[in-house]
Amino acid sequence: MAKKNGxxxxxxxxxxxxSKSKFSLADVDPSLKPFSTGSKDTDRERLAEIGAALDxxxxxxxxxxxxxxxxxLQGMDTxxxxxxxxxxxxxxxxxxxxxxxxxxxxxxxLAHDFLWRIHSQAPAAGELTIFxxxxxxxxxxxxxxxxxxxxxxxxxxxxxxxxxxMLAENGTTIIxxxxxxxxxxxRERLQARIDDPTKHWKFDVSDLDARxxxxxxxxxxDDALAATSTDYAPWYVIPANSKTHRNVMVGELLLRAFExxxxxxxxxxxxxxxxxxx
Numbered sequence: 001m002a003k004k005n006g007x008x009x010x011x012x013x014x015x016x017x018x019s020k021s022k023f024s025l026a027d028v029d030p031s032l033k034p035f036s037t038g039s040k041d042t043d044r045e046r047l048a049e050i051g052a053a054l055d056x057x058x059x060x061x062x063x064x065x066x067x068x069x070x071x072x073l074q075g076m077d078t079x080x081x082x083x084x085x086x087x088x089x090x091x092x093x094x095x096x097x098x099x100x101x102x103x104x105x106x107x108x109x110l111a112h113d114f115l116w117r118i119h120s121q122a123p124a125a126g127e128l129t130i131f132x133x134x135x136x137x138x139x140x141x142x143x144x145x146x147x148x149x150x151x152x153x154x155x156x157x158x159x160x161x162x163x164x165x166m167l168a169e170n171g172t173t174i175i176x177x178x179x180x181x182x183x184x185x186x187r188e189r190l191q192a193r194i195d196d197p198t199k200h201w202k203f204d205v206s207d208l209d210a211r212x213x214x215x216x217x218x219x220x221x222d223d224a225l226a227a228t229s230t231d232y233a234p235w236y237v238i239p240a241n242s243k244t245h246r247n248v249m250v251g252e253l254l255l256r257a258f259e260x261x262x263x264x265x266x267x268x269x270x271x272x273x274x275x276x277x278x
Contacts, residue, residue: 012229023226033245043244050251051091060263062096065126068172075179078189087247101132157227168232
């Protein structure tokens with residue numbers, strides 16, 4: 001596949017119910033590094049610049065307490081969701097930043113509709129929230145395991161589009177990133193976790209079971225991304241075999257989203273004019 005350069009070239013085509021075209025992650029080379037600045041060191045330097053800019057933007061967001069920003073991170077095991085959060089937001093003040101990891105639903109959560117647990121974690125006014133996994137697990141895992149039929153899957157896609165539209169219409173900017181790695185890269189990262197005793201805590205035998213279903217997960221992602229990439233909540237495929245490139249690209253995407261909001265600090269309070277603290 002030819003190398004892409006612009007951020008929008010990595011955006012999944014917007015959902016079109018009448019379209020016959022088929023989106024496929026296989027068309028994006030996960031080893032590409034179009035947003036790399038040359039070396040890992042220069043990538044880290046650029047990421048530090050992005051981090052400082054994000055910190056300034058997030059401070060304005062928090063001060064205004066009007067708009068909201070939601071970053072959704074999805075990807076296969078070892079794709080780097082945790083690493084992306086640590087690296088991209090290293091410079092950002094924790095004030096106004098919230099990270100929500102989603103795991104398998106609890107019995108209480110399963111007793112409600114699948115978006116019940118998600119809605120309560122959506123960003124509040126002035127907040128930047130990061131979903132580490134998300135409601136998309138509910139149109140991936142059951143599909144791969146064969147416990148959800150086509151009609152139920154299509155219904156959930158509709159529910160997701162409507163849910164995200166509602167968030168967007170109420171002042172939430174949504175950026176969704178699919179951290180895309182190759183099967184070979186995953187093998188190396190899983191093996192590294194097994195070989196390094198300090199990384200054993202990150203390894204679960206179930207990761208190997210999911211790896212056996214790699215092709216089915218790729219197909220489920222193809223369908224889910226194609227059915228839920230919209231102008232108000234677009235999906236972006238992030239080539240993520242290179243960790244530093246992955247971090248820079250996610251940072252660039254988020255910074256662009258913040259800059260589009262044209263955030264400013266709230267106007268000065270007239271009541272404070274001329275006040276002297278003694």
